[in-house]
Amino acid sequence: MDGGSLLFKTNHGLGGGGAGQARITAETIVKAYNLIGYDAVGIGRRDLAAGLDFLLEIRGKSQFDWLSANIIDMDTDQPVFKPFVTRQLGGLSLAIIGLTGQIRSDSKLLDENVVVEPWRDNLPSIISKLEASHDFLILLTDLDAGNCREIAEMYPMVNLIVQAREVDSGKPPTYLTDSAILVGAGQKGKHIGVMEVDWRPTRKWRSAGQQDLTAGKKERIRLQSQMKQLRERPELKNHYDNIRERLTALENTLTQLERQEKSAAESVSSFDNRFVAMNVSLPDHPAVLDLVNENKKLVEALNRKSPPSTGEAVSARGFVGWTACRECHRKQVQSWQASRHATSHLTLVEKGQQFNLECLPCHVTGADSNDPAAAIGRAADLQVVGCESCHGPGSIHRLNPASQRTAPITEKICLACHTPEQDDSFDFEGGLKKLKCEIQDDRAGGLR
Numbered sequence: 495m496d497g498g499s500l501l502f503k504t505n506h507g508l509g510g511g512g513a514g515q516a517r518i519t520a521e522t523i524v525k526a527y528n529l530i531g532y533d534a535v536g537i538g539r540r541d542l543a544a545g546l547d548f549l550l551e552i553r554g555k556s557q558f559d560w561l562s563a564n565i566i567d568m569d570t571d572q573p574v575f576k577p578f579v580t581r582q583l584g585g586l587s588l589a590i591i592g593l594t595g596q597i598r599s600d601s602k603l604l605d606e607n608v609v610v611e612p613w614r615d616n617l618p619s620i621i622s623k624l625e626a627s628h629d630f631l632i633l634l635t636d637l638d639a640g641n642c643r644e645i646a647e648m649y650p651m652v653n654l655i656v657q658a659r660e661v662d663s664g665k666p667p668t669y670l671t672d673s674a675i676l677v678g679a680g681q682k683g684k685h686i687g688v689m690e691v692d693w694r695p696t697r698k699w700r701s702a703g704q705q706d707l708t709a710g711k712k713e714r715i716r717l718q719s720q721m722k723q724l725r726e727r728p729e730l731k732n733h734y735d736n737i738r739e740r741l742t743a744l745e746n747t748l749t750q751l752e753r754q755e756k757s758a759a760e761s762v763s764s765f766d767n768r769f770v771a772m773n774v775s776l777p778d779h780p781a782v783l784d785l786v787n788e789n790k791k792l793v794e795a796l797n798r799k800s801p802p803s804t805g806e807a808v809s810a811r812g813f814v815g816w817t818a819c820r821e822c823h824r825k826q827v828q829s830w831q832a833s834r835h836a837t838s839h840l841t842l843v844e845k846g847q848q849f850n851l852e853c854l855p856c857h858v859t860g861a862d863s864n865d866p867a868a869a870i871g872r873a874a875d876l877q878v879v880g881c882e883s884c885h886g887p888g889s890i891h892r893l894n895p896a897s898q899r900t901a902p903i904t905e906k907i908c909l910a911c912h913t914p915e916q917d918d919s920f921d922f923e924g925g926l927k928k929l930k931c932e933i934q935d936d937r938a939g940g941l942r
């Protein structure tokens with residue numbers, strides 16, 4: 495199963511330029527999920543970025559269930575998707591419920607008669623329907639951790655919340671209560687979560703005493719260190735005695751708790767959870783690889799058809815291209831030409847990815863996130879990570895260099911492209927050493 499939010503990278507509507515490509519890729523993701531054999535996926539807000547109708551169409555092509563208990567058709571007062579599914583597993587009966595995070599009411603992503611209701615309106619009745627007949631309740635949701643905790647506290651019969659996390663990857667599960675844990679595998683399919691559960695009829699992951707025991711042990715360490723400090727200060731003997739008394743009392747409680755815990759250990763459930771990072775050196779599954787290649791072809795065919803960029807938009811934003819710098823900064827041009835920045839678009843061509851709107855922004859100069867398609871087929875001297883990728887648009891500076899200075903280079907400029915995602919070992923200082931446009935040739939001089 496999956497917490498959801500897998501189809502798109504945004505939960506706002508899709509912007510004009512990239513919408514077609516995003517839809518094609520969403521369909522490929524579903525085909526891959528069919529192959530992998532998913533059972534159920536929660537509907538997150540990101541799955542609605544192309545609108546409800548698109549998701550309904552996608553549902554028709556999915557061999558798994560899309561779940562949401564709170565996307566409601568107001569005409570019929572019924573959920574639009576299945577609110578939950580049930581499964582038999584390891585002699586237990588499981589119920590898996592989907593819950594969608596709140597979407598702004600003026601959002602155009604839903605039909606006029608469809609709303610995402612607050613979970614408080616729907617969840618109670620579903621849980622009361624399922625709790626008696628099921629041993630284990632799972633929630634798939636993109637709600638934030640605060641809401642998840644509230645749900646866990648209100649409904650002790652919810653045992654596992656799988657959250658579509660926006661940022662963290664592969665963090666270990668957290669205890670929300672004694673009977674519920676929260677887990678999320680992060681985004682972009684980089685991890686697969688494996689969870690083995692030994693489920694006991696008490697429906698608890700830990701006993702109430704366990705929490706007290708952990709807190710008590712922490713307190714013991716604190717008191718011990720205080721005593722150590724006070725021992726060297728005879729003038730504070732009263733205080734010392736007081737702490738010693740507290741410590742003795744705490745020791746007694748801890749011994750008692752430990753004894754209780756030993757006998758309770760048999761009755762609490764346990765889990766073993768790990769996140770397996772998808773190893774990039776492993777060969778791809780042939781059928782999934784075929785899907786990925788097919789997706790590349792479809793994206794290319796679609797974006798090839800988009801009208802070629804006239805270059806007007808990018809020049810309106812002040813970008814002139816590296817050839818306009820050459821007449822005055824010949825040496826810097828030479829040093830830049832020796833770097834991989836100068837061949838960044840060729841790199842995409844070699845991979846057959848020069849029409850992929852997801853790659854272009856970081857491999858050309860002056861990409862515009864509002865109009866990603868304009869990065870296709872731009873003039874050759876902007877089809878690189880050029881001077882202006884780091885120094886900013888140069889149209890004004892070029893005409894009046896002495897009074898119109900370029901902006902200073904900061905790490906932030908590099909990080910726009912050298913994201914952890916693309917370059918997890920980025921080293922600003924080291925990069926600068928390599929790329930600060932130093933004039934290598936000692937005969938250099940004249941114009942800088």
Ligand code: HEC
Nearest residue numbers: 833834835837838841856857879883884907908911925926
């Ligand atoms: C517009 C996006 C973008 C910006 C801004 C950017 N880079 Fe890059 N950088 C790239 C890409 C793309 C590559 C890889 C190009 C290739 O191999 O085709 C790269 C490659 C590099 C390399 C390897 C170069 C080599 O020749 O071995 C270094 C080092 C580097 N960048 C440092 C920096 C630093 C430092 C900054 C900021 C001062 C910066 N980059 C700003 C996109 C960018």
Ligand code: HEC
Nearest residue numbers: 841842845847850852853854856857910911912913916917
């Ligand atoms: C967020 C910015 C960004 C995006 C988006 C991006 N790249 Fe890059 N790419 C970089 C940077 C930065 C480097 C240099 C990283 C380094 O030197 O380790 C790079 C390097 C590369 C390289 C050469 C180094 C390597 O890893 O083999 C290839 C090939 C590449 N990118 C292809 C792509 C493709 C294909 C896409 C789209 C699917 C893409 N990139 C999307 C920023 C980006």
Ligand code: HEC
Nearest residue numbers: 816819823826827830879880881884902903929930931942
């Ligand atoms: C990867 C980012 C990057 C790219 C691309 C880049 N520069 Fe630079 N450039 C720097 C850095 C860093 C410095 C050092 C000055 C600073 O820190 O502000 C610098 C300095 C300069 C200077 C001042 C040199 C001096 O001696 O003071 C000039 C002129 C210059 N660059 C021109 C260019 C031109 C022309 C291009 C394109 C051919 C270019 N740069 C491409 C990062 C870049």
Ligand code: HEC
Nearest residue numbers: 814818819822823881882885888891892895896898899900
């Ligand atoms: C007509 C000549 C001319 C052109 C064209 C030109 N520059 Fe310059 N540039 C200069 C001069 C002259 C300076 C030194 C200014 C000073 O120190 O008074 C300079 C300085 C710089 C510096 C150092 C920091 C600063 O702003 O003073 C950078 C970076 C730079 N230019 C980048 C570029 C880039 C990028 C382009 C192309 C878009 C470009 N220049 C086009 C003449 C030019």
